Amino acid sequence: MEKTYVIGALLLVAVTCGCSSRGGSAAGGALGGAAIGAGAYEYNAYRQMQQLDQDYKTGKMNKQEYEIRKNQIEKGSLFQK
Template structure:
């Protein structure tokens, strides 16, 4: 959850910085879009991990399947480690 706050803070800073000048507007918009895209991707990885944990606890998969899927999610994420 703390990671989501960090991403949100970075987005806010990027948007504020980008609007401070004409030249910075385009760069800030691009940076803000990149941060927003990364944040959405990380949120999706977070939700996948939650669902994976629920499925494992419910007995829908064994330990080996759980570990394989967990590794796949972690490899595609910046923060899920």
């Protein structure tokens, strides 16, 4: 949950800086778009981890499958560790 706040704060700063000047508007827009994209990607990784944990707890996969999939998700994420 803390990571979501960090991403939100970074997005807010990027949008605010981008709106402060005409020249910064394009850069701020690009930065804001990148931040939104990264936030959406991280949220998807978070959801995948939640689903993975649930599948493991209900017995839909064994420990080895769980560890393999967990490592795959963590490699593609900045915050999932």
